[in-house]
Amino acid sequence: MSDHAADLKKHVRAYILVFVTLMFLTLVTVAVSTQHLEVHQAIIVALIIATVKGSLVACYFMHLISEKKLILWVMFLTVVFFLVLLAVPAFTVHDRIGR
């Protein structure tokens, strides 16, 4: 129990602020989906909001913001490989073999 009580109380304020922000962004996500945006615009907006929400959860609820470098590196590499995995299907759009 190395953390001081005062520091922990600051954490609670951050948790509540993040919670309110996540709720607000959830409503924004739903509201945006009711607007008749182009598909690519809707995807970009929805994924930006989801990324902001996910970052808030990871940084504050999972304490990634104050975590040791080793874990930050593990997660950084994971995100890089995750993005590569998502990018692979994009290459198939330009794949003309068999057409």
Add this chain to the structure above:
Amino acid sequence: MSDIPIPYTVAPRPDTGLNNGKIGIWLFLASEVMLFGALFATYILLRTGATVWPHGREFLNIPLATTNTIVLITSSVTMVMAWYSLKMDRFTQFRIYLGLTILCAFGFMFIKYLEYSHKFELGLYPKTNTFLAIYFTMTALHGLHVVGGACVNAYLWGPGAKLWKTDKEQFTNRVENSGLFWHFVDLVWIFLFPVLYLL
């Protein structure tokens, strides 16, 4: 049974500055990111390859899913508050917050049950079309994670809480690691919700 204690269960390792549990749970979460990443990649592949693709709202219930998002975000904040309560040496408060987290997990699964049963009543199954196959696969896998996390949390709320009397720090670490998994489950849903329901 040997009485030799396992090193670094609570104390940080000298080489990493982290205890074994913390490293273990983050590596596990990294593998989970790749598991869901494979499914998201498959979704992109199938969607970009399809000539027509249904809008999520044609099949899915957005108000129910929005409620589930709110339930899961609430459970995330109660989970972190449960850990904070232990840090502040308030065990009763910990039980209340962790109990609320478990209740939220039940709430989430109940809403999911309502969604699934309504689909089945309408004759909509994974075999109906590709979109529903993806929807059922991804949400069911996520649901399994919710159930798994709820089971661990229920153990820590109940019999597992005995450890608090003998080793407060180790118990707090266990709750922290369980919390990390729970927040990950919340994080996955944050992406599943717009991808399946809104786009």
